[in-house]
Amino acid sequence: MKIRIRFAKTGTLQYIGHLDVMRYFQKAMRRAEVEISYSQGFSPHQIMSFASPLGIGLTSEGEYMDIEVSHCGTSEEMVGRLNEVMVEEMKVFSFRRLPDEGKTNAMATIAAADYRVSFREGEEWDRDQLLPLWGQFLEQEEILLWRKTKKTEGTGDIRPMILKAVWEEDGSFFLRLSAGSSKNLKPEAVMEAFCAFWGKEFHPFALRIHRLDLYGIKEGQLLSLEDFGEEIR
Numbered sequence: 074m075k076i077r078i079r080f081a082k083t084g085t086l087q088y089i090g091h092l093d094v095m096r097y098f099q100k101a102m103r104r105a106e107v108e109i110s111y112s113q114g115f116s117p118h119q120i121m122s123f124a125s126p127l128g129i130g131l132t133s134e135g136e137y138m139d140i141e142v143s144h145c146g147t148s149e150e151m152v153g154r155l156n157e158v159m160v161e162e163m164k165v166f167s168f169r170r171l172p173d174e175g176k177t178n179a180m181a182t183i184a185a186a187d188y189r190v191s192f193r194e195g196e197e198w199d200r201d202q203l204l205p206l207w208g209q210f211l212e213q214e215e216i217l218l219w220r221k222t223k224k225t226e227g228t229g230d231i232r233p234m235i236l237k238a239v240w241e242e243d244g245s246f247f248l249r250l251s252a253g254s255s256k257n258l259k260p261e262a263v264m265e266a267f268c269a270f271w272g273k274e275f276h277p278f279a280l281r282i283h284r285l286d287l288y289g290i291k292e293g294q295l296l297s298l299e300d301f302g303e304e305i306r
Contacts, residue, residue: 074142075171077179077302078155081134082127084162091126097163098138104158107151110141124179124287124298125186125252128259135187135286137179137298139171148305169302179298182289185236186252188260189283191245196279200244202271207240210270218266231266234258252287 082094089097099119102109111117124137145151151168159165192198210216215230234256237249250258260282268275288295 074145075173076140076142076145077167077169077171077298078138078140078165079167079169079299080136080138081132081164081166082136082162083132083134083164086160086162087127087130087132090129091123094126094163095121095123101155101158102140105151105154107140107155108143108145110143122178122180125183127284131282131284133284134166135284135297137287139179145305151305167299167302168305169299170305171302179287179289181254182298182301183253183287184251184290185288185295186250187285187288188248188250189241189245189285190248190260190264191243191281191283193279193281196276197244198273204240206271207238207267210267211235211238213270216266216270218262218269220262231258231262235263238263 098121102119102121110120112120120141122139124139127133127136145168146154148168148170152165155165155168213232216232216235217228218231219228220226220231234251235248235258236251237247239247241247246260246264248260248263250260250263252258261277261280264280265275265277287298289298289301290296291301
């Protein structure tokens, strides 16, 4: 049975890397007595994959991992069992069964991500200057930025990958950006491009970045990765 788990990574745990998160969950599965399946071969390991590993220093309430189990209780029961052995800063929100057919792997289906970008204390930008410039920035037909990926590097247009961008009344930015293997835009890149447009020096450590959710595409529509699965009752 394929299972998708949604969880949060907050507080001081923002400073641990992906491999440590993976090891943490491997131990949590054993402590919670989840009947997780293991791979075959000389060195069996838990069948577990993560949607999109979070960068160091970022927090999130929209992290996902897929596992396979031989048997499990209800979604409510399994969430409770896992949270009993977890620290508060790594909280499980849902435990849902994925369909056996079709393309369901979290990493392969990612198409977009939501972020909230706010300022650290004492690093706020002048709102009166920011608001009109933010609107002008987004009205551009193209937003050029030098980017380096695993395969290429150079100047590219990031505007098509900014799916939604809103300045919130609480003083933060809401960003919905393309994500995944083919198109992937980080919120830091958007803020760097905005600073360049403004003529302002970019200080990445002045920002707090919190991931809200991850999305895949189903029937031509963006759908939260959580909604690809169903509650176990």
